[in-house]
Amino acid sequence: MPFRRIGLLAIALAVTSTTAFQGTSPLFVFSTSRLAETGLEGSQLGLASNVQTKLSNSLEICPSDSYVIVSQPGVSASDFTAKTSAPNLRRWVHGAEEKVKSAWTVPEVYGQLDADKLARSLANKCGVQVVDVDASAGFVPVDKSGKRVLKVEFPELPLNSERASKLVSHDSFLNAVLQPLSGHTVTVIYTTTPPASEHDPFTQHAAQIYEMDDPYPSSVHMDFKRDVSARADNSTLNSNLPLFEKYQFLSPAIFMGLMVTFILAMIMYVGLTALGSLEVSYFAFSKEMGPAGQKKQ
Template sequence: MNPRQLLLLALGAVAVEGFTDTSPFVLLSTSDFPSSSSSLKSATSLLSDVWEKLKTCPSDYYIVASQPGVHAADYSGRRAAPRLREKVLGKDKAIRSNVTVTEVAGVLDPLAIGNGLRDECGAEVTEIDASTGSYPSDFGKGPRVIYVTFPALPLRDQRAQQLSDNDGFLSDIIDRIPSSKYSLVYTTSPRESEEGESTSVTYNSDDIKDQEYLHQDLKRDFGEFARQENADSNQSLFDKYQFFSPGIFMGAIALFVLVGILYVGISALLSLEVSYAAFEKDTTPGQKKQL
């Protein structure tokens, strides 16, 4: 799979039976640091990885956007978040680093990232409530953390339109940043479904063809792990663990041979019988040798 396809999948092209309690994450920056993309990651692990990249204070401005009530499927359409999509796909040449996770298990707290930047980088904080439709005309000098909080998407209709409007609002804020060095932390939280609401979504087959195979492999791995775990729980202690390995067996044989040799040697020494007189000097006068 080439990098272009991976970035496309990471932005939101998901399998039909994707995880319903996960949501995507995107980190974009005009600074250089290792880029990576993955399909599934825990919020705790992701927060640690993101902080490792941002704790060096690589930017002057940090836009920390929070979009609640979404799923990766909401970004599968090309019109859902077109400006963010272009940045993720590498069409914005100013973006030099990209970290995308299609599905984050758990909720990543954007305040944890902002507070860390405030304490570590001495960044000032600006909060923007996107539901008001307005933001400051001047963001001040950097370093600065700009919190952008979007309202949750509606559960049924107008989800794509609302997401597109939020994308345009975020793009306007980025365009007004008075510096070319910025990082965008786009966090989301999983959507909540109403009682009786169908969670099925219509997908673009061209966008999600490769991701279907990815999720099938992922679910297969989880299923095999669960079956193995259930099988192990019904086994006895000696069936689950190997207490007598080949290494231990060979060591025991070698030890037996060495102990046998030692026993024979000690037995041979103890069997020697020598009289005390053998060690005394013979003082008996003998006959002189005749020439």
């Protein structure tokens, strides 16, 4: 029971980490020959430049007769989670085929592998011919001589409901390409590129959050928002309209400022008028020098 719980926890962590990185895509490698260890076995995340260097070093000894380099743009690790997404590729990578001697996967590769550079490197080191296979044309080369590098170019997966069916179709085409090579040792390198941002589940979730209606009424009064639609078209400024129709000389702010200034001026006027209306005789501030004043002293 404890081992079962540990296994379930490992699967949950693997699924979580599969969807944790954006801008990454998986890499699948399997071969009917014994490949040299690259250090990428069991890796979850890797840089494209580092992965390509280690992969090239592993293929320096030319372990197989034929090589198939697949380019599948616009996919992520989540596209291969379903058992029906790529059944043949799943069977080869998981070791269900007895002929497969080496198989490993890097679910999250950040960057893009250079399939052309890898094919040229194999052609120079192993002395084989590079053959381009256009999967969109549906032509499967039937040459059983071996000793060559097949570059299979798949079109990018659509973003609609046909995405899963297209991936299954590409998987069937790859299986048809490998059938004539069953009598030779073959190494398959399945490279991918990340999907477009429209298919990114994180981007879609964020878009749904911002596009949804506000469940609570906003407290911002939009009626106070300044209307700039009348100024969007500058053609009226260059027309022959009169001066007072072309420009606005009395805005609401200026009008309110003038009103406040007028009120303050009226208050100042009343205050000054009240001070000026005071009537006090000059003798009110003089000292009494008569007999009455002496008696008070």
